[in-house]
Amino acid sequence: MTTRDTLPSAPAPTSVSPTAHQVWTRTRGILLALVLLLVAAVVIAALRSGGQHGRLDPRSADPYGSRAVAEILADHGVTTRVVTTLDQARAAAGPDTTLLVAVPDLLTDDQQSLLRSATAASGGRTVLVAPDSPSVGTLAPGVTADPAPSFDTTLSPDCSLPAARRAGTADTGGGVRYSTTVHRADACYPSDGLPTLLRIPQTGEGGDTVVLGSPDILYNNRLDQRGNASLALQLLGSRPQLVWYLPSLSDAPAPDTGDRSLVDLLPSGWLWGTLQLFIAAVLAALWRARRLGPLVPEKLPVAIRASETAEGRARLYRKANARDRAAAALRSATRTRLAPLVGVPAAQAHTPEALLPALSARLGDGQSLHDLLFGPPPRDDAALVSLTDRLDALEREVRRP
Secondary structure, three states: OOOOOOOOOOOOOOOOOOOHHHHHHHHHHHHHHHHHHHHHHHHHHHHHHHHHOOOOOOOOOOOOOOHHHHHHHHHOOOEEEEEOOHHHHHHHOOOOEEEEEOOHHHOOHHHHHHHHHHHOOOOOEEEEEOOOOOHHHHHOOOEEEEOOOOOOOOEOOOOOOHHHHHHOOEOOOOOOEEEEOOOOOEEEEEEOOEEEEEEEEOOOOOOEEEEEOOOHHHOOOOOOOOOHHHHHHHHHOOOOEEEEEOOOOOOOOOOOOOOOOHHHHOOOOHHHHHHHHHHHHHHHHHHHOOOOOOOOOOOOOOOOOHHHHHHHHHHHHHHOOOHHHHHHHHHHHHHHHHHHHOOOOHHHOOOHHHHHHHHHHHHOOHHHHHHHHHOOOOOOHHHHHHHHHHHHHHHHHHHOO
């Protein structure tokens, strides 16, 4: 026995299934990135949770709270009451009340319409803090928000409104800018020609609506700068009562009498969120995709005899009961070998019209040759073995001198 015929006693496994080590090697980069992303999110949330807690809440002493404004107003005889539902805000609207809406954009369209109907003829003052499109058009008809934000935070009044002239420069910029078609409206603190504070008077009721483009003058950490305290005191202290409306998730939305589709029930921004997830999935697929290059020849660790390969394929055919494919392979190989023996070109070896007449001229019995070389697949394993024997006999007969 030669060395070439000797097989190792324990051949290496030929399975292509990845091992646990290979799976860990391929996925550890993704897992590390996810862990870093999670840690970064927790750190950012922890850092921002302290500074943003109680945002625009008159009970909060945090940097972005508004407790300092409430205390100054209390020193001047103005009482501050916090409400968190639309019904409470509508009931509080009146000629002796200033209603401050901290985050108007959180209200639904129906809630904004109901709030506007309650304050339009109340005779009191309504202060809207940084409303954007389209809520500002509902809460303050005739006012539109400019899509370009204001980048200058400290601005001068440049208007005839007494409260603004007395306060002087204030931090009303850095937020939303507005334009209005309402006559007798006071447009103050312009940035690039558009005001960041508007006062819209009510017709014949003595009340008004103040649209404030930035909440900075109400924050605890900005109140003592420039004329912020004076402007906040004059805007919120014109009536003896201040109702501070903080919209919350517990606030039940206004009843909707119309039919709403599934798209209407989805939260805002779902389209952009879905698009971002799709782009992220495409990038991940491109990142992890296999780069298929040219085939690289590889030396086998052992030499495998052709007979073993044939036996292995035969076992696979038998396991799958693929007698049709096995018979087709046997007949095709036989025709390929017989064609040059009877003078038929290799290109026409599998054409009955060319191969059978040449074989019949030498052996005769063309019908049996047709069934043998181009017939139907065998019915069972015994018929397949018989076909193999007959093909061998035919090839020996043709090769006989």
